[in-house]
Amino acid sequence: MRLLRDDALNSANARLGTRFWIYPQPPFIPGYEQPDRVWLSIPRDEIGEGPSDLFMYVADPLYDKRPYGLAGLPPFDGARRAPVRPGPDRHFDNIDPTSRPFLAIHAYACVRFVLDIWQSYLGRPIHWFFNQSFPRLEIIPFADWDNAQAGYGFLELGWSDVDGILRPYALNFDTIAHEVGHLIMLSETDVPTAISPDGDFFSFSEAFSDCVSLISFLHFDSAIDRLLRRTRGNLLLYNELNRFAETSPERQIRLATNFRQMSAVTHEVHDRALPFVGAIFDSIVAIYHRDLVANGCADSRLLDVDIRELARDEFDTFRQATADAFSIKPLYFKLALTAARDAVGAALATALRTLDPNTLRLDQAANAVIAAADGAVAELLEENFAWREIIGSR
Template identity: 45%
Template sequence: MSFYLDQQSVSPETGSLGTRFLIYPQVPHLEGYEKPETVWISTPPDEIQAGPADRRMYVIDPLFEKPVYEYPFQPPFVGAAFPPAEAGPDGHFDHLDPSSRQFVSAHVFASLRRILDIWESYLGHEIVWHFSQTYERLEIIPQVNWNNAQSGYGYMEFGTELNDRDAAFPYALNFDVIAHEFGHALIFAEMGTPTVQANRQYFGYHESVSDLIALISLLHFDSVLDRLLRSTRGNLLTMNELNRIAELAGDRQIRTACNDRKMSTVSDAVHDLSKPFTGAIFDTLVELFHRSAMEKNLVDLPDDISHDRLFELGHHEIELINARFAEAFEARAFLLKSTLENARDLLGSAIARSWSTLDPNTLNYAVAGSAIADQFDEMGEKEAGDILMENLEWREIVVRT
């Protein structure tokens, strides 16, 4: 679990052999996230080369404009490159100037490596790349002239976001976008790739779970947890930072996890189609957190409203929930934070462990959701599985009798 992961890598006093980097939890042009935070990854300093690079992945930053990869043009990149990011005298990378090109390379590497550490801790084993028969390592291109990012066979590359004033912000500094693209590679690695033409829900599942991987990974920043609970006073039913899967310039966002979409209200467009499944999982996270807080007597909510959905609550019920959680936050903020971390890890483990049970050729939302519920049951959390199935039913993903 990620608690164990953090305990092993956060401090030299614990015997950690990890390496320090600086990462922005959200894009640095957002208020409150202007300064990067120190993060440890599990790779020891003596196993990281300039680039950065290790045995799992490497960064190379092309000197001249490189077209985005598209078959038959594939890795490795062999052209001239900018000077790589290098470790300081102590073997760590947290000395780099955030305004430098080398910092961008170090940032995307550390973000991907940290996300890999998190999800390997949930899975309990090392992830083998789905492209391992062709490439030993993942190639990372941190900056290309393209308003997008992509995860492909043996590579990831990141363009730049342009705001309304044509200011450029590298997607390699956007943790949410990095985690989303990495999510596709994780799913391919653990579930495999289809051998026949997959259905639309398979592609919607990829977008949805990649969003959820980004969301759960984001919750491993202490600053994000603290800001989240402080801004909501502990009540996650309100719109907040957690819902903003990929931040862009200003207050725009790509997708929201907190939504009221059902299968009957979405189109076949993949990103739209992904919303009911994402919403069902997000609802489950919120309810796991709320119920656990109640069971630990951290907050007192009437039983008759604790099971209702945000979209079905009246004004009086919402005001009551807000008031009770605000009282709990003032008195027991640290315990609420620990409770949210537990809900995060329980959900992350169930999602990750479900991948090995799924067939990409026959996958649909009902099967994928039931597989996560089964993992809750196997972990001795049957109530969590029941909560998820109720949420899937409300979203019109499953029909239960």
């Protein structure tokens, strides 16, 4: 009987999920030298060595691999490193984060972590757009290439050159989340067949993927805690956040705190994406701000001003009030930020299925996000998309 009870207990524990280490920011960034231990929703008995599961697998080349292109697609048929095995408890948090095998574990964990988030927002599984040809996503944790890319059946990660030091993208959550964002968008909107010449498919793809990176980053408790401590809860003070972002290691926040409007962008797809990313972040900040006021953590007058145009004396007043409240009630700030994150993330995810990739324009995407949101959240999204000149004022 004891053996049966132990077996039942082990089976129940296996369904709780699987532990991994993930770096919210690359480990060479000050303040992020140590990874976070995370629980992924997939049970231990559904993950194999590699790691691998029914939807993805890691193929780690033994020798240098050139990137996939028009002449080549998965599966990788060259010599591979031995697949990484879990620990005795069948979790994957037993591997030294400084070891070579950890690249495979970290790349897999980041992809699965992002999928957990966005499947939760969608309320359903994400089925790969390439699943008629390849049932599983192939993850290449290290290719001999100074870039990273996601494509038809694959995600492959090269390296970046930082001050002459080559650093693998497999340890860069931001890069991986961005590339998974492209895969999610294509899987939800479908692949375009005849893109309109005046469309914004590629710009929206970059904007959506940057938003996936930003919102997924805000799912790390340590990242939220560090961000709020660093700013004393001052995310609602746009000028201060922008100054903070100029020198902060949180790349996702730096990218999102921009003042770009459509009248000032070029036709380059990444530049054209910036106003959309900015509007999404503006809306997260505005919802966060509204909740802080409702909970007595910020001056109610802040609801009546444009936080992008605060005078210095107003700025100091609101900053001190918020900092004082943060020192007393930090949990309210964290709850407000996570609620704002989820309200905007859910609207962004829900909007995808309503978009036609062939005729997609940024104003159509913005209106779809607004339509997917509830009440006051929709109003704030509409206001911020209008300020960015993505949609007209109403």
